[in-house]
Amino acid sequence: MQASLTDEEMIRQFLPSQPNQCFETLYNRYVSKVYQRCLSMTQDSEKAQDFTHDIFLKVFDKLEGFQQRSTFATWLYSISYNHCLEQLRLAKRLHVDPLDTTFRQDIPESQEAQLHEETLQIVKQALETLSTQERTLLQLKYEDGMSIEEIAQLYDIKVSAVKMRLKRSRKKVRLLCAQR
Numbered sequence: 001m002q003a004s005l006t007d008e009e010m011i012r013q014f015l016p017s018q019p020n021q022c023f024e025t026l027y028n029r030y031v032s033k034v035y036q037r038c039l040s041m042t043q044d045s046e047k048a049q050d051f052t053h054d055i056f057l058k059v060f061d062k063l064e065g066f067q068q069r070s071t072f073a074t075w076l077y078s079i080s081y082n083h084c085l086e087q088l089r090l091a092k093r094l095h096v097d098p099l100d101t102t103f104r105q106d107i108p109e110s111q112e113a114q115l116h117e118e119t120l121q122i123v124k125q126a127l128e129t130l131s132t133q134e135r136t137l138l139q140l141k142y143e144d145g146m147s148i149e150e151i152a153q154l155y156d157i158k159v160s161a162v163k164m165r166l167k168r169s170r171k172k173v174r175l176l177c178a179q180r
Contacts, residue, residue, distance in 0.1 A: 007072035041084040126176035134169040
């Protein structure tokens with residue numbers, strides 16, 4: 001497969017004649033991003049791996065139905081987000097124990113590094129108090145680098161709604177950080 005082709009060009013050209021190679025190329029391009037998305041939503045590496053596997057099975061099954069109304073990446077993010085959200089909702093309904101959201105890191109000795117670590121922990125705790133949708137919206141924008149337009153397309157809402165939700169979520173984080 002030609003690495004210079006966009007995802008959409010590759011799907012158009014190679015899906016009918018070489019579906020396995022087409023999917024393998026797309027998988028290699030996006031597996032780490034999908035895993036990171038799942039990990040950010042679940043905070044559990046095993047669940048993130050399982051979800052990533054399930055998502056790509058779903059994508060492979062639905063790839064022929066991809067209608068190119070959006071970019072492949074946006075379509076894939078939408079499937080990833082919806083799958084993770086649905087699995088988390090299902091786990092909540094089934095009264096599964098809460099996910100362990102603590103991260104173990106060695107804290108350097110210097111005070112500057114310790115202050116930085118404390119700040120990160122405060123921000124992390126503030127983010128954990130947000131709803132899954134608020135947290136995911138911030139992650140799409142600031143971790144994944146998606147544009148406001150792409151997020152609007154992903155959620156099927158207006159650009160102004162995305163801007164307002166981002167503004168409210170950022171304000172919530174700032175207020176929560178200031179209280180600590």
